[in-house]
Amino acid sequence: MLFHLWITFLKIGLFTFGGGYAMIAQIKEHILEKKGWLTEEEFIEIIAIAESTPGPLAINLATFVGYKKRGFLGSLVATLGVVIPSLVIIFLLSLFLSSIMENRYVQYAFIGIQCGVCYLIIKTGFSMVYHMKKSKYRIIILMIALLSALIFKITSIDFSSIFFILIGGILGIVFSSLSSYFKKEDQK
Amino acid sequence: MIYLSLFLEFFKIGLFSFGGAFGMLPLIEEVVVSHRWLSSNDFYSFVGICESTPGPIAVNIATYVGSIQGGFLGSIVATLGVILPSFILILLIASVLKKFIENRFVKYFLQGVEPVIIALILSTGIFLLMNEVGIEMKHVHFEKASFMILMILLGCSMIYKRVFKRKISSITLILLSSIIGIIVCSILHI
Numbered sequence: 001m002l003f004h005l006w007i008t009f010l011k012i013g014l015f016t017f018g019g020g021y022a023m024i025a026q027i028k029e030h031i032l033e034k035k036g037w038l039t040e041e042e043f044i045e046i047i048a049i050a051e052s053t054p055g056p057l058a059i060n061l062a063t064f065v066g067y068k069k070r071g072f073l074g075s076l077v078a079t080l081g082v083v084i085p086s087l088v089i090i091f092l093l094s095l096f097l098s099s100i101m102e103n104r105y106v107q108y109a110f111i112g113i114q115c116g117v118c119y120l121i122i123k124t125g126f127s128m129v130y131h132m133k134k135s136k137y138r139i140i141i142l143m144i145a146l147l148s149a150l151i152f153k154i155t156s157i158d159f160s161s162i163f164f165i166l167i168g169g170i171l172g173i174v175f176s177s178l179s180s181y182f183k184k185e186d187q188k
Numbered sequence: 189m190i191y192l193s194l195f196l197e198f199f200k201i202g203l204f205s206f207g208g209a210f211g212m213l214p215l216i217e218e219v220v221v222s223h224r225w226l227s228s229n230d231f232y233s234f235v236g237i238c239e240s241t242p243g244p245i246a247v248n249i250a251t252y253v254g255s256i257q258g259g260f261l262g263s264i265v266a267t268l269g270v271i272l273p274s275f276i277l278i279l280l281i282a283s284v285l286k287k288f289i290e291n292r293f294v295k296y297f298l299q300g301v302e303p304v305i306i307a308l309i310l311s312t313g314i315f316l317l318m319n320e321v322g323i324e325m326k327h328v329h330f331e332k333a334s335f336m337i338l339m340i341l342l343g344c345s346m347i348y349k350r351v352f353k354r355k356i357s358s359i360t361l362i363l364l365s366s367i368i369g370i371i372v373c374s375i376l377h378i
Binding site: 013014015016023049050052053054055056057058059060063064067068072075079082083085086087089090091093094095097098105107108109110111112113114115116117118119120121122124125126128129132138139141142143145146149150153154158160161162164165167168169170171172173175176177 | 200202203204205206209210212213214215218222229232233235236237239241242243244245246247248251252255256260263264267270271273274275277278279281282283293294295296297298299300301302303304305306307308309310311312313314315316317318320333334337338341342345358361362364365366367368369370372373374
């Protein structure tokens with residue numbers, strides 16, 4: 001069973017292109033439909049938890065599924081399984097990447113790729129704005145954070161994203177508590 | 189001690205990264221560039237590579253930076269650093285803190301974090317775009333090549349959507365952008 005868990009997550013790690021959300025589909029296919037290791041309900045619970053904890057979604061999912069199946073050892077085996085393919089591929093790549101980069105046409109390709117990455121990031125940002133559950137205070141936080149982050153970047157002021165995240169979280173607690181308090185008052 | 193600082197910095201990244209692959213980029217860039225482990229340009233080139241190799245971007249970047257700074261051991265240490273916070277947190281939640289995720293204040297916290305993450309992603313994207321086309325604080329110089337590549341890319345992805353009736357995948361987009369890069373730069377002879 002442990003070995004089986006390891007091989008399954010190794011496969012998932014090897015064939016998950018395009019980040020965590022592609023992995024959700026892979027897990028659904030392998031773990032739910034083929035193996036029946038999780039029920040639909042457990043799967044939804046796991047995704048909710050993986051999304052509300054920090055860290056790469058793939059790691060969160062692997063750890064959780066592994067733990068559900070075989071406790072601590074299971075989680076260790078599943079997590080290692082999902083990481084090993086990236087580790088091996090990227091390590092090998094890192095050995096000769098800098099020598100490939102000296103080629104003129106490879107450099108041209110990377111000028112293009114940087115533009116592609118820029119396009120993807122902006123597209124992702126806008127689609128997240130579109131899908132965000134909107135409320136007044138969240139839109140205000142978004143606007144202020146966007147404006148200040150841009151100004152800090154342009155003027156190269158050091159202000160860690162960690163502070164942004166913590167401030168956002170604290171504001172979230174304050175405003176959500178206030179709005180649920182006023183809702184209760186209204187009901188009275 | 190390069191191994192210790194690789195481990196600690198990537199542990200920090202693992203602990204504070206919310207919001208999917210691109211949600212982590214602002215923090216990773218900050219850490220990697222401020223330690224001079226990678227230049228900003230190399231960083232985004234590598235993100236492009238990550239889009240076309242399997243595995244989570246954060247793990248890929250940790251392995252790569254670890255490897256070029258500290259060899260094989262470095263890549264292991266950095267990768268462990270970035271996955272350990274998730275591993276520990278998920279274990280805690282799965283075993284003892286089952287109710288943690290249902291806690292009202294955890295939910296409220298995350299409700300406030302989400303717009304900030306989106307803002308960070310957007311600001312990263314916009315700032316990158318400004319740099320690509322040559323708008324900088326001290327001097328503005330028009331980058332013809334990048335501007336043309338971006339326009340062609342935009343056009344291509346719109347045509348793709350029309351023809352195939354679905355969105356272009358990130359891998360296809362990165363492959364396409366590398367080809368456009370080679371063609372445009374060869375024509376312009378940079």
